[in-house]
Structures are given as structure tokens and as C-alpha cells.
Amino acid sequence: MKSANQRINQVFKAIADPTRREIFHALVVASVAMPITQISEQFDISRQGVTKHIKTLEEAGLINIDTKGRERFCTADPKPLKMVFDWVGFYDKFWDDALNRLDDHLG
Amino acid sequence: MKSANQRINQVFKAIADPTRREIFHALVVASVAMPITQISEQFDISRQGVTKHIKTLEEAGLINIDTKGRERFCTADPKPLKMVFDWVGFYDKFWDDALNRLDDHLG
């Protein structure tokens, strides 16, 4: 059970950084595999900076990498976000909290 | 628009830490205002450690604090999680990605 928890932590950590969210988003909307250099051209930070972010995203399972020749093609994989979706989904019962808590107490 | 972005970043940062998620969760399920010392008793780290986490959660708007006498009563406020819900909700279209992308291309 420990590794599942680790994975969740990795996902939360990966999406915590705004630049990483941007990289991920760019890959999702591109909906085509992109090599690292091409990705990094869209950002102000250095290629190596982008590479580090990509590594973090890959460790979280949010990016898959397919090496072809000298290039490494990255594709977004949103599946791990389901864990975040489920996590946050638990709390949506409490968004209109006053109402719902009242219901709970009555029910 | 900048402060809205900052707020989103604060929320993502706040939920990135597992201990903070636990503190938040404990407050949600307690569904009653709890002073800091009482919260910190449920965790292995020091009271000041918990205080710092609570500050981060408060800055993200995930905790409200009501000072009464020498105590500071904390309550969870899940509302800001709606931003996370919306963010992640965008990507749920891509969870069964092969299928959906095919649809997009056809549609």
C-alpha cells in the first residue's frame, strides 16, 4: 500500500508547480508527441530546467516518454489525475457546507 | 487576474504536502472548530510544525480561524478546492484518451 501513497504524493507534487502544470497542459492540448527541445522553446526557462520538470512529471506518470533516435518524444497521460479527482471529489459534499452539514445532522 | 492565479498556486501548494492534506482532512471530518493544540495532538510533529502548516492552509483559504480568548479555532473550508476540481475536470475528457481523441478528430 505504501507505493500507492507515494504515487499520489508524486502526483500532487508534480501539479503543485505552475510551470509543470503549463508544460503538462501544453502537451495535452498539443495531443501529439513532442521532443524536449520543442517543448522547451515554448518556455522562458532553459532546456535543462524543462527537462527537470519533465522528469518530475514522468515520475508522477503524467508524461510518457518514447525515445526515437536522438529525440525523446513526450506525451501527456492524464490518467493519474483521476487520483486527484477522487481526492477532491470527497470534499465536494462540503462545498455548500452549511446546508449539507445540516442535512447530515438531521438525517 | 494576477491575484487569482496566485490564489490557485497557493491552493495547489497547500494540498501538495501529505501532512497538510491530513490536517485538512481531520478538520473536515471533525466538522467542528478545533484549536491548534488539539489538532497538533493528532500528529507526530511539534505544535509549531502544525502551526506552520495551518498558516499555509489558511493562506490558501482552506482553513478559517476564529480567535476566542487564548485559543484559535480552525475550521476547514473546502470551497477553494473547487478550483482544483475545475482544473482537473478539464483533463477528464482525456482519461480514455484514445477514444476521445478519435472522437474529436472525427467530430
Add this chain to the structure above:
DNA sequence: ATTAAAAGCAACCAAATAGTTGCATTAATT
């Protein structure tokens, strides 16, 4: 009035983070 409880404040620490630069390697291109 004394004591005890709740919390804040400040300094400190080790580790992680986000970023950089320089250089080496590998694979295409010409």
C-alpha cells in the same frame, strides 16, 4: 496572586526545489 495552558515569534537547521552553466555523448545531416 500564582500557576498553567494556548499560542506567537524568532532563530536555526537540513533537505528539497527551481533554476543555472559547462561539458560530454549520441545520432542525424551534409
Add this chain to the structure above:
DNA sequence: AATTAATGCAACTATTTGGTTGCTTTTAAT
């Protein structure tokens, strides 16, 4: 064969982070 492009690797830096301890202040209880 020589060059160029894509990447990796390593070292370094500044800042942030998650945590600690010690002490002070404020408020409640005895």
C-alpha cells in the same frame, strides 16, 4: 568524415520547505 542537433550528466547557487527549540505573551484556572 565533419558538423550540427538533441539530449544527458554533473556541479553549483539561491530560495523555499518542513521541521526543530527556546522564549515571550496572553488568557484562563486555582
